[in-house]
Amino acid sequence: MRAPIRRKRGGASELWQTAYIDLMTNIMIFFVIFWSLSQAQSKGISETVGDVSTRMVNLPGDVLFRPGQTQLSPEGQAVFARLFQEDADSTLNFKTNGLVKRVLFIHGHTDNQGQKDKNFVLGFERAMATYKQIAQYGKDVPDHVVVCSHADNLPAHDVPKIDGPVSSFQKAAMDQANAKNxxxxxxxxxxxxxxEEP
Known part of the structure; x- marks a missing residue:
């Protein structure tokens, strides 16, 4: 009699799962970049004189960072590589007409969970990690960046305030609002x- 054949654990099943996770990660990165660029205006620097925001891009923190972490995740690094690597000469070109200075303000926003002071630190450290990543693509970046932290003082979405028991629907709405913030x-x-002086 022959002994029954034992199948090795893993194999094709784990390969399929790994390929699926990689595919979903790439789709997520593509979606984040596409969504971010759709919010931005056309490239180039406006000749408008004054304090004007020419472009504003929001990147989801849950894609850029692991929960509670301040170092960019591999997915986060891939997002910035796709945003700046190939087109850094025009995207990170800070030459102007001399009447204005082009500045990138990097704002780190958190949700309202936990202590406010710790959230200020978390927001700042994440904004700082973003600055360091962008600075790799342009030598003039350090002279044209301001790093800010907000700790949910300027939320993108208000979190519903609910007294008493919270339903699963209400919890999902709160989680979604916090994720957006x-x-x-x-x-x-x-x-x-x-x-001009007043």
Whole structure:
């Protein structure tokens, strides 16, 4: 009699799951980039003189960072590589007409969970990690960046305030609002260099 054949654990089943996870990750990255670029205006610097935000891009924090972490995830690094790697010469070109200075404001936003002071630190460290990642693509970036933290003081979506027991639907709505608030916001602003004194 022959002994029964034992199948190795893993194999095709785990390969399929790994390929599926990789595919979903790439789809998510593509969606984030497409969504971000759809919010942005056309490339180039406006010749408008004054303090004007020419472009504002919101990137979901849950894609860029693991929960509670301040280092960019591999997916987050891939997002910035696709945004800046091939087109850094025009995207990170800070030359202007001399009357204005182009500045990137990197805003780190958190949700309202936990202590406010810790959220300020978390928001700042995430914005700082974003700055360091972008700085890899342009040597002039350090002279044209302001890093900010908001700790849910400027939420993208208000979280419903509910007294008493919370239903599963209400919890899902609260989780969705908090997820929207956890974000990195990159504001492209032109600042007037020669303001008239009052």
């Amino acid at each position: 956890r974000r990195i916001q990159i504001e492209d602003r032109l600042i007037n260099q020669f303001k």
